[in-house]
Amino acid sequence: MNTNPEEQALLADAAQLRRERMQIGDPEATEAIRRGFANRPASRKRRFLPYAVAAVVMAVLLGAGWWQGGPIGIPAPHTAKDMSWGALERYRALSTKDMDHVTLKSAVRNNYIQIVNKSVSSGPYRITLDAVTADENKIMLLYTATAESGQEIYKVNSAKVTDSNSGKLLNSKFQIGNGDGRSWSGQSTVMLDRSEPFPSRVEVDFQVASVNPGKLGDPKTGTVAADFRYSDRMKIDVDLEPKFEKAPTFVMQPDRSISIDGHKVVLSKVEMSPLLTRATFAIDNGSELDFKTKQSIWDKLRYMTIVSTNRNGRAVQLNPVAENGTDEGFQQIFSSNMLDKPRSLVLKMYIDSDTGAPKPLKDLPVVELKIK
Numbered sequence: 246m247n248t249n250p251e252e253q254a255l256l257a258d259a260a261q262l263r264r265e266r267m268q269i270g271d272p273e274a275t276e277a278i279r280r281g282f283a284n285r286p287a288s289r290k291r292r293f294l295p296y297a298v299a300a301v302v303m304a305v306l307l308g309a310g311w312w313q314g315g316p317i318g319i320p321a322p323h324t325a326k327d328m329s330w331g332a333l334e335r336y337r338a339l340s341t342k343d344m345d346h347v348t349l350k351s352a353v354r355n356n357y358i359q360i361v362n363k364s365v366s367s368g369p370y371r372i373t374l375d376a377v378t379a380d381e382n383k384i385m386l387l388y389t390a391t392a393e394s395g396q397e398i399y400k401v402n403s404a405k406v407t408d409s410n411s412g413k414l415l416n417s418k419f420q421i422g423n424g425d426g427r428s429w430s431g432q433s434t435v436m437l438d439r440s441e442p443f444p445s446r447v448e449v450d451f452q453v454a455s456v457n458p459g460k461l462g463d464p465k466t467g468t469v470a471a472d473f474r475y476s477d478r479m480k481i482d483v484d485l486e487p488k489f490e491k492a493p494t495f496v497m498q499p500d501r502s503i504s505i506d507g508h509k510v511v512l513s514k515v516e517m518s519p520l521l522t523r524a525t526f527a528i529d530n531g532s533e534l535d536f537k538t539k540q541s542i543w544d545k546l547r548y549m550t551i552v553s554t555n556r557n558g559r560a561v562q563l564n565p566v567a568e569n570g571t572d573e574g575f576q577q578i579f580s581s582n583m584l585d586k587p588r589s590l591v592l593k594m595y596i597d598s599d600t601g602a603p604k605p606l607k608d609l610p611v612v613e614l615k616i617k
Contacts, residue, residue: 328354332362333376335430336387343421343432345566347580348520349385352378355584357519359486369393370476372401372451379489381439383520384415386449390429396455396474397426399466403452404433408444409482415444418567426461429453436567443490451479494518495583503594505542508534510574512592522551522563522579524592531573543575548595551579553587561585 330337330353340346352358357378364373369392376387390401400422406415415435422431437444453476456463460472495517502511509529516523528534528542551563567578 332360339423339430339432344564345580347561347563347582351582351584357584361483363481365479365481367477367479369396370453372479374449374481377483379485380492380518380520381443381494382437382518384435386433388431390453392455395458397458397461398424398429399454399456400429401431401451402454405450406435407448409446409448410444445490446484449481452476492519505545508542517581517583519583520581522581524577526575527573546594549577550593552591553582554589555585556588
């Protein structure tokens with residue numbers, strides 16, 4: 246029996262809630278669960294992606310220790326202070342608040358950034374698309390909003406991205422930002438399907454939310470709709486640099502398995518591109534299992550991380566940033582530092598114990614894959 250759309254939606258929502266729980270406390274997690282299942286979309290689709298050939302070395306370790314929410318033995322991630330951000334300096338602090346900060350930092354360090362610096366105004370509002378980076382799996386946008394006439398910027402409440410070639414609205418997944426009332430800097434992430442044509446030209450459609458002077462400091466700001474002022478939609482077109490479309494996605498097939506509640510779970514595929522690392526897991530006979538069984542298996546594999554080590558021995562932790570269900574199992578998406586030319590990737594998995602605290606999976610092999 247194939248997974249129906251409702252089951253896929255629930256699987257995807259549960260994954261997102263697990264990701265939220267890694268970052269928030271238990272009382273907030275309860276609210277996240279209520280909010281997530283109340284607002285889940287009616288249906289979701291999954292497309293199968295083509296394979297590529299990798300020339301990298303990958304070490305897959307299923308099992309590790311745990312301390313205070315982080316794996317034992319993993320070096321502390323390097324801070325954003327050890328490199329220059331140049332014209333994008335304002336995004337240094339913002340990046341550290343993002344689970345995906347390793348990806349953007351790697352792109353900046355390797356000059357895998359397109360400076361756009363293109364602005365448009367509407368009334369007192371002005372939006373500037375500062376920069377963009379992309380590959381065939383993902384687009385990341387950096388932008389700044391300001392306002393005149395004493396308006397205090399609350400946030401860029403909407404950033405829609407359209408493929409100008411096809412007219413298709415792209416899948417904008419994540420948005421973070423911060424500001425001081427005078428300006429607001431934001432970062433948006435758009436997920437792409439690389440089986441479809443690369444969007445070489447995109448239109449970004451912004452809307453800015455502001456409040457009257459003095460309102461931003463009001464504790465009720467954000468809850469009283471009448472306090473907000475909204476800009477007209479402001480659109481910026483940008484041609485993405487050809488290097489983004491040419492960046493490869495390396496695909497590895499580890500074919501390593503573990504057993505959860507008597508069910509075989511296989512790490513069937515690992516993909517890595519400049520902006521994304523994705524691990525695909527297949528449950529044996531997953532398409533024939535009922536939703537409750539698949540949910541139980543997935544719930545036990547709640548925590549994962551990847552340690553990426555480059556040729557100089559520098560290790561970076563790649564954080565999980567998104568998850569989704571598939572007909573056969575599930576996928577976990579992590580940050581990427583492919584541009585730093587990693588020599589090994591160590592995948593660490595933790596099973597959810599009866600107490601709710603993660604514990605390492607044991608007695609699982611270390612495998613080094615040399616893919617030519």
